[in-house]
Amino acid sequence: MMTDILSVLTAENLLFLLDGLKMTIFYAGSTILLSICLGLILALLRSYSLGFWGKLAAMYIEVLRNTPLILWILGIRFLTPIPPLWSGVVSLTLFETAIIAEIIRGGLGGIPKGQFEAGHSQGFTFLQVLRFIVVPQCFRSIVPALLSQVITIVKDSSFLWAVAIEEFTGKGMILMGRFTSTAQVFTLFALMAAVYFTINFLLSAAVRRQSAKTGRKPTLEDLSAVTA
Template identity: 65%
Template sequence: MEFLQSIFTADNVRFLLSGLQTTLLIAVITVTLSLFFGTILGLVRNYNKGIAGRLAAVYIETFRNTPLILWILAIRFLVPIPAFYSGILSLTIFTSAIMAEIVRGGLNAVQKGQFEAAYSQGFGFFQTLTLIVIPQCFKNIVPSLLSQVITVVKDTSFLWAVAIEDFTGKGMILMGRFASSQQVFTLFACMAAVYFIINFTLSGIVRWQNSKNNSGQKPVLAKV
């Protein structure tokens, strides 16, 4: 007990919790921005066959096929903004490409007859997308979106490499203060447990959503 008390003092716990707060804040902002930009990218790539669609495809494939840590380092050292914002920016531009492909999958899952039915009722392309297709798309991709949220939470741990004091960064700072390897590994195990609890909870939501979607209910065409 004394051994644990020497590690998890009140100051150390507050220090770690402040890092956890930073981690969750970065994750929430990243997911929100990435979903917005990813939706735009997915729509452009899926429905624009011109230069805009090609540029969206290049963006998506570039970030999907390169390491996240590369962009974290590049943005941190090449873009003159504070570390906290560079972390959000790097995660957002990377995750937006992943979100775009998730959105594209949801769009392609919407039956093509939805467009024909909407056009027959006098809807334009934009109205059909915003009122009929996109709502169905997001309903289809909820499990995939939640899975990506889990990935984003884990990916924030890379930010300590550029001195951003998130949960992992704070933990690494504390580890440097301990002389005993037993203390270091105990703290490391505690950090891993916190990540596990957060992501296991989110995984439970994903499994629940998947079971709900696979409960045997057939998709109903939107009425227009």
């Protein structure tokens, strides 16, 4: 059994998995940055626009939130001309943007309307009130929820192996085909689980630390991604 375990934990295999982990970080990092930017736009449109753009934002959010991520991954990969590398970023971003938009919208809903009145009394325009007063307060209040969604995004990136994108899980599945014994397969699964656990545990610790700084304990919603 020890021989089987050591046959998995070779330098070659670990470097192979490390290449996949780098891709996971790339996909998760790109998705997080793009989703926050696009999610902020959608949240603002849905919260403060009653016209066409507000309705369009609401429709986008509801459609994406109520359909499985894997469908978007498959659709973007096989039904569009987007290169495989970027199809993963696009599909994850499309889906996660809707989730993050709702998180931001929740934060915006918690800002008292008096903030707008105070801003207008100082000569600020509506957009200036949003930029300098409302949005900064919103993000301070939703940091724990955003961090928990980051955890979810890291885990969601593992779905990309279903379309042959070689991120961490994809690399693991490739290695899986090289092993035959139960001990080898179990060792590989345990190694992959340990890596995901370490990353997500550190992120969940950041959620708790940030929650402590804001003066409240993490809510079930804040930490939902840890147990999802």
